[in-house]
Amino acid sequence: VAIYRWISEISYVKWGVSSVIYNASSGNTYLVENIPSIMMEKYSANCCFNEKEIFQNYTAIDEQLITDSLNSFVKMDLLEKVED
């Protein structure tokens, strides 16, 4: 099970299915679509969490969508994968 750690300070705003994320560590701003709200709400700097925990707690959310969201966050330098 992949374990992730938030590595950046972020702020975000969500309107409908679209979110805008501001990475305070890099100064970059991103527009992302269809990110589940829970992914953002779970945010806390330096907080670790594992993918399985999200799959189990939020069964209503498609697993592939969660995986895609996590991959997006890694690309945006918001998350790093601590271990697989």
Place this chain on the structure above:
Amino acid sequence: LKINNRDIRHTLKSSGLVLDIGFFKFNICSSLQSIEETISTLYCDYVHTEYDNVEELVDFHVQVRQVKQILSPPFFNSQAQFFLDNTAPFTPLPIQHAPAIIEWGMNWCVSSQINTHLIIHAAVMEKNGFAVVMPAPPGSGKSTLTASLIQEGWRLLSDELTLIQLDTYQVSPFPRPVSLKNESISVIKNRYPDVVFGPVSSDTAKGTVCHIRPPTLSVKNQHIDCPIGWIIFPKYQVDAETEFLPFGKAQTLMNVAENCFNYSVLGQLGFDVLKNVVDRADCYQFKYSNLDEAVSIFSKLEPPK
């Protein structure tokens, strides 16, 4: 203390003429006749004072000087150059561009030096207590639309720079002459014959440039701030059918951020301000070719809920 137009030349050539423009005070010095003409034609409604009689701090000391390039041949025409605090940030341009140089230079002063506001490259006007912000790249018809709307009762807050307060998210007016280019000049001349035009700058990098005097009432009310009601992205397209469509807030935030001068400088604060501004505003994209229809659509804008 207000000085007469006939004294403008003398004042510009000596200690300078201080103009109150919105939030800022500019001290302007120049011995060029076209600058004198620009000031007396376009800035006659502003409070203007001799620098020697100003007691408050002046924000920007600017000059447009006639300069001659070293080693230039005798037949080489002299040029004009913009100075801020005796430093020249730009290369000289042909002297006939001086009226445009002073306007561009004053815009540059605010857009590059000021971080007390979030600054968007956008026109902004007010009606019925709410401001409409129009961010758009050059060629989108922003200034032509602005020039039309301010003749139709909208209050000009700025043609180029939307200054948003960091705590209240309201717009601080910075009403300046509206810049028109090329065909837009004749369009506005024909449509509104009473509009006062300043000196023309021909063959600039942007083509022919001419500024129009802001409405007297916009200058008089230049210290009245205004909340933002709408963010509209205009696009002029020849022969296009008029289209006025809602635009997603997330994409609006991204587009506005791209049009900001100091979003990245302000960092987290810039994002927070923009988030609040976009959240409170109604957002649209607007395509037009017919100015009558454009004016009509803007007159029907409902205040945001």
